Amino acid sequence: MRILFAKLLVGVTGLLIVVLAILFAVIRNHSDDAQRGAPQTVTLTTPEAGVVPPTTGGANSEAAQAATVARGRAVYVAQRCRVCHSIEGEGNTRSPLDRVSSRLTEKEIRLWIVAPQEMNPAVAKRGYQLSEEDLNALVKYLTASGRR
Amino acid sequence: MQLGRAAFWIAVYLGLVLAPLFVLLVGTTETNAGFWWHFAIALGFAGTAMMGVQFMLTARFKRAMAPFGIDIIYYFHRYIAVVALGLIVAHPVILVSDNPAVLGFLNPVRAPWQMTAGLASILALTALMISSWWRKRLGLHYDAWRRWHSALAIAALGLALAHVGGVGHYVAAPWQRALWAGIGLSWLGVVAYVRVGKPWWTLRRPYDVVDVRPERGDAWTVVVRPRGHQGFRYHPGQFAWLTLRASPFAMREHPFSISSSPMASAHLEFTIKELGDFTATIKTVRSGETAFVDGPYGAFTIDRHQAPGYVFIAGGIGIAPLMGMLRALADRGDARPIILFYAYRRWERLTFREAIEELRSQLSLQVVYVLGEPPEGWEGETGLIDPGVLSRHLPSDRRNLHYFICGPEAMTQAVERALYGLGVPLRQMHTELFDMA
Numbered sequence: 071m072r073i074l075f076a077k078l079l080v081g082v083t084g085l086l087i088v089v090l091a092i093l094f095a096v097i098r099n100h101s102d103d104a105q106r107g108a109p110q111t112v113t114l115t116t117p118e119a120g121v122v123p124p125t126t127g128g129a130n131s132e133a134a135q136a137a138t139v140a141r142g143r144a145v146y147v148a149q150r151c152r153v154c155h156s157i158e159g160e161g162n163t164r165s166p167l168d169r170v171s172s173r174l175t176e177k178e179i180r181l182w183i184v185a186p187q188e189m190n191p192a193v194a195k196r197g198y199q200l201s202e203e204d205l206n207a208l209v210k211y212l213t214a215s216g217r218r
Numbered sequence: 219m220q221l222g223r224a225a226f227w228i229a230v231y232l233g234l235v236l237a238p239l240f241v242l243l244v245g246t247t248e249t250n251a252g253f254w255w256h257f258a259i260a261l262g263f264a265g266t267a268m269m270g271v272q273f274m275l276t277a278r279f280k281r282a283m284a285p286f287g288i289d290i291i292y293y294f295h296r297y298i299a300v301v302a303l304g305l306i307v308a309h310p311v312i313l314v315s316d317n318p319a320v321l322g323f324l325n326p327v328r329a330p331w332q333m334t335a336g337l338a339s340i341l342a343l344t345a346l347m348i349s350s351w352w353r354k355r356l357g358l359h360y361d362a363w364r365r366w367h368s369a370l371a372i373a374a375l376g377l378a379l380a381h382v383g384g385v386g387h388y389v390a391a392p393w394q395r396a397l398w399a400g401i402g403l404s405w406l407g408v409v410a411y412v413r414v415g416k417p418w419w420t421l422r423r424p425y426d427v428v429d430v431r432p433e434r435g436d437a438w439t440v441v442v443r444p445r446g447h448q449g450f451r452y453h454p455g456q457f458a459w460l461t462l463r464a465s466p467f468a469m470r471e472h473p474f475s476i477s478s479s480p481m482a483s484a485h486l487e488f489t490i491k492e493l494g495d496f497t498a499t500i501k502t503v504r505s506g507e508t509a510f511v512d513g514p515y516g517a518f519t520i521d522r523h524q525a526p527g528y529v530f531i532a533g534g535i536g537i538a539p540l541m542g543m544l545r546a547l548a549d550r551g552d553a554r555p556i557i558l559f560y561a562y563r564r565w566e567r568l569t570f571r572e573a574i575e576e577l578r579s580q581l582s583l584q585v586v587y588v589l590g591e592p593p594e595g596w597e598g599e600t601g602l603i604d605p606g607v608l609s610r611h612l613p614s615d616r617r618n619l620h621y622f623i624c625g626p627e628a629m630t631q632a633v634e635r636a637l638y639g640l641g642v643p644l645r646q647m648h649t650e651l652f653d654m655a
Contacts, residue, residue, distance in 0.1 A: 071631070071634050071644065071647065071649060072287075072289060072290060072293070072649050072650070072651050073293060073627075073651060075290065076290050076293035076294050076296075076297060076651075077293075077297055079224060079228065079290070079294055080294055080297040080298045080300075080301060082228060083228050083231060083232065083298060083301070084298065084301035084304075086228070086232055087232065087235060087236065087264050087268075087301070087305070088261075088305075090232065090236050090240075090260075090264075091236075091257060091260035091261050091264055091305075092257060092260075094236075094239055094240065094243070094256065094257075094260040095253050095254075095256035095257035095259075095260055096253065097243060098243070098251075098256040099252065099253045099256055101243075150251055150252070150255075150317070152251070153251045153255065153317075156390075162386055162387060162390070163386060163390035195322070196322065
């Protein structure tokens with residue numbers, strides 16, 4: 071009877087822990103949604119959909135630059151880079167990318183994204199398959215953040 | 219056990235395990251990691267906290283355990299460990315299935331050190347579980363197992379904390395670091411209390427062995443007396459951890475029921491049957507040796523349950539705590555009716571046979587011996603304590619009495635079922651789980 075009671079206590083406790091862990095995940099997920107704002111959601115889940123305006127017009131115009139950086143940020147968010155990296159304290163601050171362009175060349179940043187093992191064979195990071203436009207935008211965003 | 223109290227302690231447990239995680243919700247930034255990723259992280263943190271709280275469960279905090287009885291706490295420790303291992307294993311499994319890119323972290327050659335620490339923690343925990351659940355089948359000596367258990371537990375928790383710190387989620391901000399450092403230190407504090415503080419306190423309060431008496435049925439009664447201190451107050455039926463021929467720091471203590479009456483003197487008596495490695499050495503213990511005692515523990519006592527009369531049901535050496543209660547009742551001049559059912563295989567091996575006969579003259583005591591192998595001409599009960607035996611001897615007001623059952627698990631369970639069938643409410647049946655290792 072006491073063994074049964076102990077098992078019952080454990081069953082109830084274990085179940086509550088799982089339920090509360092789910093609650094935690096739901097709250098976190100919800101706050102992610104809230105922080106990135108509703109209109110952007112489509113962009114973030116499918117960055118290739120082209121909701122962020124493509125870089126048209128004068129390649130060097132300020133508006134075009136800003137649009138590229140915005141697209142880069144969208145790719146950065148959608149690819150969940152913040153699970154491991156942070157910029158301006160947002161994301162996982164274990165591996166910050168602030169001022170990354172002062173440490174790495176643009177080519178190196180690009181390699182770290184698409185083929186990290188070429189930069190360091192021992193690293194346990196996967197290479198990301200991105201469209202050329204997305205990759206360019208992401209690198210632009212990262213180097214832009216590097217100047218801040 | 220009242221459900222209200224149980225609910226309270228479950229809430230305390232959940233608070234210890236999950237409060238840190240929910241506190242950390244404050245001030246977190248967006249990661250866009252998705253539900254499964256967050257869920258897996260929550261499981262990792264909860265599992266780590268559960269590992270830490272495991273140390274508290276077996277730290278023998280008397281006040282926190284009193285409402286349950288320490289046996290329930292130890293069984294909770296045993297079973298909740300399975301849940302914790304499940305959550306901890308689910309943590310990387312969910313992460314990998316959610317994002318196969320992190321699979322590389324499981325390769326110790328390429329993974330960062332903090333990932334290997336996490337993996338090593340899971341391996342230590344798995345070894346811990348296997349050595350605990352199958353200790354006897356693996357032929358592990360109890361003392362050796364305890365030392366390994368302690369070492370693996372500390373390693374598993376230490377590696378898990380290193381993993382948490384190394385990965386860096388929710389521990390980046392200074393206040394988060396402070397919070398986790400505080401939590402980690404409190405767990406280490408419990409370890410220090412159990413391994414250093416408590417043994418030191420026990421060491422300072424030694425006992426002298428004053429007698430080792432042979433009893434019927436390959437049992438010995440060890441009598442100890444506090445040396446230069448008052449000993450402790452206990453309720454009849456409680457038990458204590460006894461250390462003989464070792465330092466309290468050596469982790470060579472074993473739990474035994476106290477078979478003496480708390481009214482008689484400051485002496486403590488433990489009646490121990492020769493069953494395993496340690497109990498076989500009891501007969502070689504001599505008067506004048508030093509003993510260390512950590513107690514009292516347990517909720518198996520008449521003092522917690524007032525009733526118009528008591529029924530004691532013993533199987534074999536399970537008589538020891540019941541003997542303590544019978545002696546206490548006699549010392550108190552208690553006139554309430556008591557029935558003792560006592561099952562043993564053979565009449566000549568019946569532990570405490572003479573002592574029980576003596577108590578008959580001091581108590582309103584009816585004794586029902588149930589013998590497995592009765593001698594020729596035996597007219598009493600035979601076989602097992604079954605519904606037939608119980609119903610033949612229990613009085614008509616059996617629903618008002620409280621029942622204390624102590625013996626092998628199979629007997630205890632059979633008797634509980636039989637009593638339930640005879641209309642005795644569950645809350646009036648009291649047992650204690652003995653196999654705590």
